[in-house]
Amino acid sequence: MSTGAKDHAQLSDIFNKDEARVDWHDETLWFVRAKRDKAANSLPEWEALRETASQIKDNVLSNLHDYLLQFEANAEKNGIKVHWAANGEEHNKIVHSILKESGVNRIVKSKSMLTEECHLNDYLHKNDIEVIDTDLGERIVQLAEEPPSHIVLPCIHKKKEEIGDLFHKHLGTPEGASDPVFLTAAARDHLREKFITRKAAITGVNFAIAETGEFVVCTNEGNADMGAHLADVHIACMGIEKIVPLRKHLSVFLRILTRSATGQPITTYSSHFKKPRPGQTMHIVLVDNGRTTQLGREDFRNSLKCIRCAACMNTCPVYRRSGGHSYHTAIAGPIGSILAPNLDMKNYADLPFASTLCGSCSNVCPVKINIHEQLYKWRQVIVKEGYADPKKAMAMKAMDFTLSNPSIYKFAGKAGRWVLKHAPFTVNNKLNLWYKHREMPESPKQSFGEWYKQNNKND
């Protein structure tokens, strides 16, 4: 996503201009978080499920090499063609070459955050291939020429009236129509025509089973199935960390995925693709794109356990009030903020700071990723590597100098108190970021040190 060179704070400022919308966004996501709580609390074994899911994923990361080979061998035995892509560009080239070989220039695609990460749509568009996103929320942001702002609820930032306007412009619905039932029916008709006429379908992958070579795709709308079962060519794109060792492990992940995401007991469709249907060709593209690097970062490799439920976003006080687009990366929110700096530390140096470190994300994470601790660790890495915002780095340096030098610390305190009392205008201005949403405190007469000395003397 191109945002000029704006960072999270600046992009949040844009989102925060409309206070009523921020409140609405905040409340909508909190509503989803509350549904998650209800679903989680209804299972007495919830914590055991989280622990088991976490341990299965630990095992996957520790044995990823062999599991990938096992998956590849079994998938090929099942008649699926397996491809390997080192990065986003190679992934896009592979997908393009499959389509070219099949003589297809119009395709349907169901939700895949990996293809967002690789900017597949842009790439195919430049190569004269039309991509229709078929998840309703993704179709809406595609018509609006925006990226998704949330990995589960792609157009959560949009009001129904805005969606009505988009549909009026692109699908010919009556002007002013904004009823969700009406708009969904219009999208159903519009997209049915695409499903019926397109010869190739791309889907994401939620889980890929090493033991059997099958992969599972979860949707509520049924769009992945409509695309895949009608197309002559099915291409499934997945990050290498999506592997699960055994088929029976799906029971654990399917129990926690949607309960964490939307509070549903399961998605409407949990489809297990094992073999292409007769006459169909099926491809899987296994993508690295930085994942093997993250695997080698001991402090951050746990982020690869993520199953993309978005619970950490829905609960995050910063995400709810800054909107998904403020993260200027495909995966927003707390988990996105620990994944993105791995790919490009300089460009995403701002993201680990877009958090209060309250820890709510780690508490709701169904695979027990220590998200807020990793955010804190990224901050240290980013400052050490010299990628921190220069203003922030300078302030930290000044703080370090002051705090490690007692006489300067005492003088600084005195000077601060004098300034607050006699020249408040020097700090009560726009240049002081701290003042932006706060009043400066009243200046105390003396420091605690001075008070202690005085009172000790009197004793």
Place this chain on the structure above:
Amino acid sequence: MTSREEILAKIKTNQPGARPLPADLTTVPGGMESIMQFKTVLSAIGGAIVEVANFEEITKYIQQEFKDKKRLISTLPELGSVTESGWENKDPHSYEDVDLAVIKAHFGVAENAALWITEDLMQQRVVPFICQQLAVVVNKVDIVATMHDAYNKIGDAEYGFGSFIAGPSKTADIEQSLVLGAHGPKTMTVFLLG
């Protein structure tokens, strides 16, 4: 070096020391009675439950409730008198105008009202997704409690495609308003048999 070799080599260097797989989870006893729970959850996710004693009752129900529908298909020979014959093995696109499809499930899961259906029970993979309305027949005795029981039942069964289907297709992408009938069936009826 190919990308495949490069990725695998990098993983080998970077992956952490071996971590064991955890013990299997099993169903925690003491939950709601399974059939009761299945019915409650199915209604909550927008499905309709019809309890029947035999296929005659299903036939009668279809005649009554779907009498204005033009194209009814089924994989169940017991429903031959009310459904189209010779619809099988056509181009999957040709099922676009199917109003009602009636198929059978291997079993249902009480905790989420999902029904496990494999390709052999669909006749064509697209059938349960492309039809306007879906009905699924499942035996009362084939309702299991949780997904752990479900995968124990599936075991190492062989299939080309299989799906857990739970309720009608739905979306809440527009302002979190739940709408039934996104791309797949607008309704789902479950005939609970026995």
